[in-house]
Amino acid sequence: MKKIINIFLLIVGITFFAACSKDTETTPDPEKTKIAESTTTSGLTVSLWSDQTSYLVAYNKVYVQVKKADGSSVTNATVTYSPLMDMTTMKHSSPVEQPVYNTSDQLYEGAVVFSMPSGMMGSWGLTVKVNNESLVFNVSVNATVTNTKHTGTFLGTDGKSYSVSLVQPSTPKIGMNDLEILVNVKQDMLTFPPDAGLTIEVTPEMPSMGHGSPNNVNPVSSSNGHYKGKVNFTMSGDWRLHLKLLRNNTVIVEDAALDLLF
Amino acid sequence: MYKKQILSYCCALAIYTASAQQTDSLPGLKIDRTLLLKEVTIQPEKGISQSYQDQQRSNLQVLTDKILESTPGINMIRRGNFAMEPTIRSLNNGQITMTIDGMRIFGACTDRMDPISSYVEPNNLESLSFSVNPGGASYGSSIGGGINFKLKSPSFTSEKKVSGSAGLGFESNGQAYQSLAGIEYSAPNFAIQANGIFRRSGNYTAGNVEEISFSQYRKWNGNVSALFKTSEHTYLKTDYIQDEGFDIGYPALTMDVSFAKAKIGALSYVYFHPEKNIYWETKAYYNYINHAMDDTKRPKETVPMHMDMPGTSRTMGAYSALTYQPTLKHHIKARLDGFNNQLSAEMTMYPDDGAAMFMYTLPDLARTDIGLNLSDDISLNDQFNLQIGGRFDYAHDYIFSEVGKEQLSGMFVGDLSRNRFITNLNLELGYTLSHAWKFSAEVARAARSSTLQEGYSFYIYNRLDGYDYIGNPDLKQETSTNVNLSTRFHSARFVAEVSGFGYFFKNYITGSLLQGYSVMTIGANGVKHYVSLPSAKLVGAELALKWSPLDNLILTSLNTYARGSDNQGNGLPMIAPLKTVNAILYNFKQVSLQAESISYAAQNNVNTAIYGETSTPSSTILNLSVSKEFKFKGSPVLRANAGVDNLLDREYVQHLDIMKIARPGRNFLFRMTALF
Incomplete structure (x- = not known):
């Protein structure tokens, strides 16, 4: 699973750098980590960001950046999140706070409470819907430090x-x-x-x-x-x-x- | 005869006398001085007590603690066999000031394991000066005066001269020994001295032949002091003391000390003009104290959780002090001083399972203080003299780090820096009725700021009452009206001194239970914070008698009593009961024999519910000592001293002994010091 994401990220990264090399890219807060990125059929590049290096079994701020092919930010999209845990025998979601655009960060800012880690038990998919176009990101959710429970x-x-x-x-x-x-x-x-x-x-x-x-x-x-x-x-x-x-x-x-x- | 003895000591000690003499040898009226250059603020009975100090100090080996303990009015709070904390008339901690050569130094230990008296040794001490009231004579604002440890200084000599000292001592109880050495070089324009002492002691044995575990200690102390003459009337002086104690046991506490280190440095510039009666010293100083508590040597079952508790104290300061006697009628002292003290102490606890836990017990606390002292000693006529004095302080307390502020944000709201103006005033009238009778009456208005610990401490455990203490930044100044009346009678063979005193407090600072707070220290009874009681009082009396029925026989009796009560009439904590020290001293040729009994009455004026104290039974011990001085051709002198403390091997405790751990039983002492 991780491997797939990594390869995916690598490809996305290469594309990203190739596409943006001449552009002044608006990078979010350097403290944030890009978790994943994908492109919609209409050509919008959607990237997922986190305050940590990965999402955790906790209340997570989930940021989305939406860019056009020319690198300019889309500021007025309608973005929604729907997390889904697929445990094969059953599926469940988790509490979510739908994103709103934050002009200073140029990010759509929402939150997801991932209630369990991804792994043997199942995997998390986060569906990000941008103006009626859905992208499903397979996100890895890590447990918090031993003996903690957020x-x-x-x-x-x-x-x-x-x-x-x-x-x-x-x-x-x-x-x-x-x-x-x-x-x-x-x-x-x-x-x-x-x-x-x-x-x-x-x-x-x-x-x-x-x-x-x-x-x-x-x-x-x-x-x-x-x-x-x-x-x-x-x-x-x-x-x-x-x-x-x-x-x-x-x-x-x-x-x-x-x-x-x- | 006795005086002659002192005189001979003095001659032998001539090499130790300081050049600072000039100042002090102004024809001062109020300075009671022995030839050993001990300056004692006029507390008549201190004159009598000199004999003890002389005895104790003469071989340069006795712990400073012991010298203090044998001074009337001083009682020591005892937590272990080392580093006892002095109280003056049972006033202690923030109520008195302790200074080394005028320098402010603050212990680094949150449990008061390192009073600054533990960082000086008799071989680098020239004298101790006490005052029992604040005001003109003091080195800081206080309720009950203070103790200044005056450091020994080398002196200029007309011809080049080298002298030195060496000594060795042994005590049977605890297999304690000490060794010291010192050397001094003097010249007309330059003088330097270096002294060192090493001490170690194992566990001592109490009177019932019970070994007191964790009562050992080990320490060394070294100092270097140099004078450089810069002109006829000026010289530069540098002092450096380093004192390092290791593996010091505190049987009364839950932890010992792995090390206690002090580095104390000063640079002074002195202008003196004996003809004009001016002595003016300006000094800059810095000291750093590093202290670490240790529970790793304690049996596992007595340590519920291992912890580290290090602490540091840094003080930099300066003062300029002028003594001026424009006419025989005035003796003026002025002193402008300032210091900045930074205290930091922390605690890390290591649970068997779970993460280490950390907090500051003193969260980076600091005080900047600027003070001005003024006093004039006026001879009104042959019979009356008047001393007026005042001290004015501006103290600024603050937290010097962000982490400190953040931690305290959980306890107190808002900005935690505090500014205070503190005023101490004293007025003393002396009346000389005749050659035999003298009277004096003194009133003082004393005030002190809360200490940084009282203001901001963070769950500091007090072993006395078993509570964790939290500071209170909004404490009002503790103030007191002090009254002191004394009389001195002396005839050729008899001296009697009696004084009565009262300290009438307002806003007396003490602990009060905080409901609903959970304890930090495992096993603590609860949490207290510091509050101000509307009033409290401490009254007492001192009586000193000296009788020489024969030229070579002296009997002395020193008696002190104090009683403290709070606004509800409850007995205040840490008040020593009636104490009487009776001694007989016999001098024969170069031999002196002394027998002494030290008795304390029982202390039952305690309040266990409020202050956690329990009553203490009475105690008496008997000490004997014999000293002989051997003189050789030239100037070398060898002093030998043998004695036995607690001759009857009594098991005993005193009221100020925390946790009432039995004091040492019979102890044979042998000391030898050579001066050459």
Whole structure:
């Protein structure tokens, strides 16, 4: 699988460089990595970008760059993402945030929560639809560092399945960090709408020592299932975020625990 | 006779006396001085205590700790057999200042394992000067004055001269030994001295013949000091001290020290004019302290999780100090000083499974302080003299790194730098009724800023009460109104000095429980932060008696008592109970014999619930010593000293002993020092 992608990337890369050698190419933020690239039948070059070197089992920002054959950026396309995990016996999607164009980056910016790594269990396909033309990218999703968990699925007391993902801090530091959590509820195998109607209580803990930290601020719903608060990491190391989800004072998930390491 | 003895010591020590004499030998009225050049701010009973210091210091081998401990009014907080922390009238830490030759130095250890007194040794010390009040005599803002360790300096001589010292000492308890050597070269325009000492001790044995594990230490200290005459009235002076301790055990704490290293350097320019009674010293200095705690030697079962806890302290500073006596009626001192201190300490914990965990316990804290001291000692007439003094500080505390700021952002909101103006004032009136009777009354307004640890510490474990401590950047200045009354009577054979004192605090800084905080230290009782109590008080008295029924026999009795209480009447922590030191000294030819008993009453004025202290039973120990001085043709002198501490091998603890680890049992001492 990886081999195919690599060969694919190599070919795409060669084409890309050949095509753009004379053009001033608008490169996104140098910190971003190009994950894949493909061309639509109408000749639009669509490339996928990530903040990391690969997509992870986590909340991932997924960026798309759309260029015409002459190298100029397409700024007004309608772009949508649909991730799909093909596990042979079954297929499922995962929470997704549809991209919008960001003029400063010249990228379409959205997000996908990949809920499991690609590998033996199955492979992820990310369908990017640009103005009614679909491209399917086979993306490799890697697990996060051992003993960490940036997203999880938790069965609620209401019988529904909730996807809870860490959006921020993406690079935790010792001290006060902005905390942002995304909650999606599973409607069916392919639909995971955001759930903005919850109350969340956060309790950080260092599992190696059993201590917590003071001055945390419970995340509150801001928009589209995002909840924003503060988390205080008094040390570096392993941290577990215990998240309690409530709806109308009823506990939905007692302990949606996410694990970080920094 | 006794005076003669001192005089003979002095002659022998002539090579050690400093050129700085000029300053101090201004016909000062208030400076009580022995011929050994010890300058003591007028605390009458200190005069009596000189005999102890002389005894202790004469062979240059006793730990600075021991010299301090034998000074009335000073009690030592003990965490191990080494590097005890001095308290003055039970005031400690940020309430007093400790300086080496006027230089501000701050220990690097978060657990106060390295008071700066542990970085000086008797063989590079010329004198200790104490003050019990802030104001004109001080080297920083404080509540209860401070201790200045005055460094020995070489001196210019009219002819070229080389002299030196060497010594060796052994103590039976702990198989401790020390060896020292020093050399000095003097010339009319140049003088240099170098001194070194090495000490080591194994575990000591307490009175019940129980070995106290982790009470060993090893250290060396070296210093070089040079004078360059630049004109008739000016000279340059450089000082450098390096002190390195290794493998120092702290039985009262959960960790030992793998190393404690200090590098202390100074450059001074001195203008002196004896005829005009001016001494003016301007000094720039820098010191760096590097300290690392260690738990790797402790039994595995007592270490729930291995951790590294290194810390550093850097201080650079300068001062310009002027002593001027325009007429016999005025003795003016002025001093402008400034320093910048940077403290950084961190902790890395290594769980058996899981990633290493790191944090700063002192997250890159800094203080810049600029201070001005002014004092005048005025002889109003033959009977009255008045001393007025003041010190004015501007202190700026801040966090000097981004990571430090970020870490503290989890604890405190907003900009954490703080500015404070601190004012210390003192006024003392002395009255000489007759040749025999003297009285003095002193009032002072004392103030101090919270220490950087009190302001910003990050889960620092306090072994005394078992709590993790978090700083509080918004602490108000701790202030106190100090009152001191003293009387001195002396006749040919009898001296009595008595003083009573009171420190009436406002915004007394102490710890208070923080609800809902989880502990960082495994096994800690909870988390406290520093708060200001509206009021607290410390009152006490000192009585010193000296009686010489015969010319060669001296009996002394030094008694100190203090009682502290907070605004609710609870006993304050770390207050030494009634202490009485009674000694008999007999001199015969070149031999002197001394027997001494040191007794502490029980301390029951404690509050376990609030301050974590438990009461301490009374204790008494008996020490004996004999010294002989051998003189040879020319100037060489050999001093031999033998003694036994805790003759009766009592098992005992004192109230300021953290965790009440038994103190050393019977200890035979042998010391020999040659001066040539």
